[in-house]
Amino acid sequence: MFDIIYLKAAIMGIVEGLTEFLPISSTGHLILAGELLDFTGEKEKVFGIAIQTGAMLAVIWQYRLKLIQTVVGLFSDPVAQRFVRNLLVAFIPAVILGLAFGSMIKAHLFSAVPVASAFIIGGFIILIVEKRSGTKEVIRVSHVDDLTVKDALYLGLLQCLALIPGTSRSGATIIGGMAIGLSRKCATEFSFFLGIPTLIGAGAYSIWQERQLLQAADTPLFLVGFVFAFISALLCIRWLIRYVSTHSFKPFAWYRIAFGIIVLLTSWSGVINWAD
Numbered sequence: 001m002f003d004i005i006y007l008k009a010a011i012m013g014i015v016e017g018l019t020e021f022l023p024i025s026s027t028g029h030l031i032l033a034g035e036l037l038d039f040t041g042e043k044e045k046v047f048g049i050a051i052q053t054g055a056m057l058a059v060i061w062q063y064r065l066k067l068i069q070t071v072v073g074l075f076s077d078p079v080a081q082r083f084v085r086n087l088l089v090a091f092i093p094a095v096i097l098g099l100a101f102g103s104m105i106k107a108h109l110f111s112a113v114p115v116a117s118a119f120i121i122g123g124f125i126i127l128i129v130e131k132r133s134g135t136k137e138v139i140r141v142s143h144v145d146d147l148t149v150k151d152a153l154y155l156g157l158l159q160c161l162a163l164i165p166g167t168s169r170s171g172a173t174i175i176g177g178m179a180i181g182l183s184r185k186c187a188t189e190f191s192f193f194l195g196i197p198t199l200i201g202a203g204a205y206s207i208w209q210e211r212q213l214l215q216a217a218d219t220p221l222f223l224v225g226f227v228f229a230f231i232s233a234l235l236c237i238r239w240l241i242r243y244v245s246t247h248s249f250k251p252f253a254w255y256r257i258a259f260g261i262i263v264l265l266t267s268w269s270g271v272i273n274w275a276d
Contacts, residue, residue, distance in 0.1 A: 005221060006220070006221065006224050008037045008039045009039075009047070009221050009222075009224040009228075010224050010225070010228045011033065011037065011228075012030060012033060012034065012037070012039060012047070012048065012225055012228075013051055013054065013224065013225035013226065013228025013229040014228050014229070014232045015029050015030055016029075016030060016048070016051050016052060016054070016225070016229040016232075016233070017054070017055050017058070017228065017230065017231065017232025017233035017234075017235075017236060018232050018236050020052065020055040020169075020170065020195070020199075020229075020233055020236070021055070021059075021170050021188075021191070021192065021237055022168075022170060022171075022236065022240065023122070023126060023170050023171030023174055023175060023252045023253075023256075024168055024171065024252055024256055024259075025115070025118070025119065025162075025166045025167060025168035025169075025171065025256075026052070026055075026169075026170075027048070027115075027162070027165040027166070027169075028115040028118065028167075028168070030048040031048075031110055031111070031112070031115050031166075032115060034048065035112060036272075042210065042213055043210070043218070045106070045110065045206075046206050046207060046210045046213060046214065047221070047222060047225060049206040049207075050203045050206060050207055050222055050225075051203075051222070051225040051226050052200075052202065052203050052229070053200050053203040053204075053226065053229075054225070054226035054227065054228075054229030054230040054233065055199070055229045055230065055233035056195055056196050056199045056233075057230055058229075058230050058231075058233035058234040058237055059192045059193070059195060059196055059233075059237065060196060061234065062234060062237050062238065063189075063192065063193070070083055079145050082145065082147075083144065083145055085149065086144075086147050086148075086149065086152035086190075087152070087193060087194060087196075087197065089152040089153050089156060090152040090153065090155050090159065090190075090194050091156060091194065091197045091198055091201075092156065093153075093156040093157050093159070093160050094163075094198050095201070097163060098160075098163060098202065101163060102163065105163050105164065105165075109164060109165055110165055112263055112267055113263075113264065114165065114166065115165050115166035115263070116166065116260040116261075116263035116267070117166070117260065117264070118165065118166025118167045119166050119256045119259055119260030119263070120256065120257050120260035120261065120264075122167055122168055122171055122253075122256055123252075123253040123254065123255075123256030123257035124253070124257065126171065126175050126249050126250070126252065126256070127250060127253045127254075129175045129178055129179050130248050130249060130250050132179070133178055133179075133248075138181055139182070139183045140181030140182070141182045141183065141186055142183045142185075142186055143186055144189050144190045144193065146186075147182075147190065151177075151180065151182070154176070154180060155173050155177055155190060155191075155194065156194070158172045158173055158177075159172055159173050159194060159198065166260075169191070169195065169198070169199075170188075170191050170195075171249075171252075173187065173190065173191040173194060174187045174188050174191050174249070175187075175249065177190065177191070185241070185244055185245060188241070188244050189241075192237065
């Protein structure tokens with residue numbers, strides 16, 4: 001007989017894949033979806049972080065030729081060397097701040113109201129950047145291979161804002177990149193690439209740190225979430241690449257604001273009893 005827990009894992013995987021690369025916060029959506037599905041607890045938090053690896057493998061598959069060329073040219077191609085250097089520079093701040101404050105953030109901010117508040121604030125920030133971009137858009141960098149070390153460090157520091165659930169790692173890096181003169185496509189693709197070491201590392205670290213909570217019997221559950229995250233993320237990546245070439249991120253900003261308000265209203269009114 002099919003266990004409902006696997007259906008929940010599949011839904012969580014789909015939520016992760018569809019939201020990881022959009023500026024709407026995958027972690028925030030996973031927290032809210034988990035509470036609605038009664039898929040909560042310490043093990044479930046590890047599950048939510050671990051299945052991000054599935055979404056990252058979708059990036060690896062989508063950009064496999066670029067990544068293979070980078071590996072092959074690592075010791076001879078200056079472009080490949082600059083690309084890897086920039087990824088490392090952008091990745092390091094998340095490692096340092098994540099290790100320093102990750103447990104505290106996880107203990108105090110992984111609940112509905114902080115997530116909803118971050119949704120709303122982030123939505124207004126996107127609108128401000130888009131308004132500025134629409135009135136005077138100056139594109140300084142059009143391709144990820146042309147980023148400077150300073151650009152990479154700036155984007156890495158912005159990515160750290162996503163330690164606060166509901167902020168959106170993709171939103172912080174994409175919108176922040178646009179604010180300093182990156183094209184939409186460049187900012188979006190660098191956000192994809194930066195997610196590879198960041199989220200695979202976070203998933204591996206979380207599983208290792210909480211290994212005492214996990215059992216061999218949990219493997220099928222994690223695999224279900226992993227597979228559905230991979231498939232939905234791959235579809236989302238391909239759609240988003242086409243979308244950013246002709247559209248702004250304003251619809252996502254309004255979605256964040258509306259969704260955040262709904263969560264706050266249902267929480268304060270008691271219509272939905274959001275768990276802590």
